[in-house]
Amino acid sequence: MKFVKSMLSRRTFVALAAASMLAGAFQTGPAVAADTTIPIIVKDTTSFYWQIVLAGARKAGKDLGVNVPELGAQAETDVNGQISILENAVAGNPAAVVIAPTEAKALGKPIDEAAKKVKIIGIDSSADSKAFTSFLTTDNKVGGQVAADGLAAAIGAANGGKVEGKVAIITALPGAGSLEQRREGFLEQVKAKYPGLTVVADKYADGQATTGLNIATDLITANPDLKGIFASNLIMAQGVGQAIAENNLSGKVGLIGFDSDEKLIKFLNDGVISGLVVQDPYRMGYDGIKTALAASKGEKVETFVDTGANLVTKANMKEPKIDALLNPKLN
Numbered sequence: 001m002k003f004v005k006s007m008l009s010r011r012t013f014v015a016l017a018a019a020s021m022l023a024g025a026f027q028t029g030p031a032v033a034a035d036t037t038i039p040i041i042v043k044d045t046t047s048f049y050w051q052i053v054l055a056g057a058r059k060a061g062k063d064l065g066v067n068v069p070e071l072g073a074q075a076e077t078d079v080n081g082q083i084s085i086l087e088n089a090v091a092g093n094p095a096a097v098v099i100a101p102t103e104a105k106a107l108g109k110p111i112d113e114a115a116k117k118v119k120i121i122g123i124d125s126s127a128d129s130k131a132f133t134s135f136l137t138t139d140n141k142v143g144g145q146v147a148a149d150g151l152a153a154a155i156g157a158a159n160g161g162k163v164e165g166k167v168a169i170i171t172a173l174p175g176a177g178s179l180e181q182r183r184e185g186f187l188e189q190v191k192a193k194y195p196g197l198t199v200v201a202d203k204y205a206d207g208q209a210t211t212g213l214n215i216a217t218d219l220i221t222a223n224p225d226l227k228g229i230f231a232s233n234l235i236m237a238q239g240v241g242q243a244i245a246e247n248n249l250s251g252k253v254g255l256i257g258f259d260s261d262e263k264l265i266k267f268l269n270d271g272v273i274s275g276l277v278v279q280d281p282y283r284m285g286y287d288g289i290k291t292a293l294a295a296s297k298g299e300k301v302e303t304f305v306d307t308g309a310n311l312v313t314k315a316n317m318k319e320p321k322i323d324a325l326l327n328p329k330l331n
Contacts, residue, residue, distance in 0.1 A: 036065070038292045039089045040098040040285065041082065042072035043125070048261040049234050049281055050100075053123070055330040056285025057098065064293055066095075076173065077207045079103045083110045090114045096292035100284075101127035104177040119295040123284045126177030133295045136288055136305040138279045140178045143309040144185025144232075147256045147277050150311045151228045152194050154254035154274035158227075164196030165227030168219050170212055170240060172233040174204045182232045182258065200226070205236060212239025220247055228254035228274075234261060237276070241267040260312070260326050268314055276312045282328045283307050 040057040042050040054070045061068035071089060073081035082102045087110065089097055096119040101107035108128030114120055115131030122135040156163045167190065171183050183202070190197050201219050205211040212231060220226055220243060229244075231237040237257025241264065244253055254274040257264055259281075267273040284307050295301050312322050 035067075036293065036296070037067040037069065037092070037094045038096050038098060038289055038296070039069040039071050039092075039094055040288065041085055041089060042070075042100050043076040043082065043102045044074065045070070045072040046074055047076075047234065049259045051330060052281040052328050053100070053285040053288075055328065056282035056287075057289045058285075060286040060289035064290065066289060066293055068289055073102070075207065076102055076176070079106045083107065086110055086114055090117055094118060095296035096121060096133075098123060098285075098288040098292050100124040101177065103173075103175045104128050104180075105175060119292065121288050121292040121295065123288045124178055124281075126181075132303075134291045134301045134303055134305065136284050136291065136307055137178070138309045139306045140181035140309075141185035141188075143258065143277050143279070144182035144187075144230075145189040146309055146311050147182065147230045147232075147258065147275075148186045148189035148194070150275040150277065150313070151230055151254050151256045152190075152197065154256070155197070155227045158251060158254065162196070163194055165198070166200045166223050166225060167197050167228040167230070168201035168203065168223075168226065169199065169230045170201075170203045170205060170215055170232065170236050172205055172212070172231075172236045173207045179232050186230050186232075197227075205239075207235060209235050209239035209242070212236040213242045214239075216240040216243035217247070220244075220249065220253065226253055228256070231255065231257045233257075234259040234264065237264055237267075237273065241272050245270075245272050265317075265326055268312070268317065271314070274313070278310050278312045278322070278325045280307045280325060 042053055044050050057068050071085050079102050098121045100123045104127050111120055111127050111129040112131050119133045122132040124137050152163045169186055171179050203215050229240055231240040240255055244255055250271045256275050257273055258277045260276050260278050291301050316322055
């Protein structure tokens with residue numbers, strides 16, 4: 001998908017300027033104790049999900065005595081901005097870099113180039129690169145399967161145990177590794193386990209909640225007998241949840257979202273959302289920095305770490321483990 005050039009240019013400029021100002025902080029001499037710098041680059045510094053990732057990284061920096069610059073664009077659609085931030089971070093000669101790639105294909109070569117100079121630790125989303133020293137993420141294909149199971153259970157509960165009818169999936173953006181894996185897992189699970197469910201729409205949005213709202217509203221209008229929707233990330237779940245609420249379809253159209261924030265938790269409490277597939281972004285941030293530090297010292301690290309995914313429902317959301325995922329400490 002091509003984005004508006006002027007928007008990218010503006011965002012890229014802002015990202016480049018911010019990264020340039022921080023680059024000076026990387027010139028710290030020998031990588032020892034507090035002199036060690038490991039920047040973390042997320043997809044969107046404004047999103048609650050990524051703020052949790054940054055909180056985990058921040059805590060790891062404090063615990064390990066590492067300087068952790070918190071970098072990232074202002075929107076997940078700003079692919080060029082993230083590439084510029086990565087290039088500037090590497091130019092500062094850090095001990096290692098932790099990154100959540102915004103778009104698999106576009107970030108492949110930049111990560112390959114960066115890895116020639118420094119250890120690269122990936123978190124959350126994949127990229128078309130084999131240069132990662134380690135990768136920490138949810139098994140997103142499994143996450144999609146969990147979403148399918150959750151949606152099937154919600155449909156069954158609302159229809160006297162019958163798991164049948166029309167369902168849809170809305171993916172936030174095309175080309176994002178984690179989102180494509182969730183989509184694949186969901187579609188495969190529906191086909192393999194739930195013959196009574198028919199996927200009548202497989203839609204891509206543009207990363208904006210309003211687009212998710214509009215797509216869901218159109219789907220509901222075109223399919224008045226629609227039984228469920230899977231919204232593959234936090235922003236889409238916000239938009240689709242709003243559509244279900246506005247059309248008074250709570251409990252009639254099942255909705256499974258991915259990740260959580262205050263709005264989605266309220267939707268869950270109110271019955272607008274049937275369930276949320278929740279990752280452990282705090283662990284991704286914390287263990288990402290911890291792994292990067294070990295790799296920078298030449299220590300052996302795992303090449304792949306599955307940080308897990310859990311289906312959260314109104315019934316289990318107060319359990320200690322789930323509550324900790326829904327209400328992480330950001331300071």
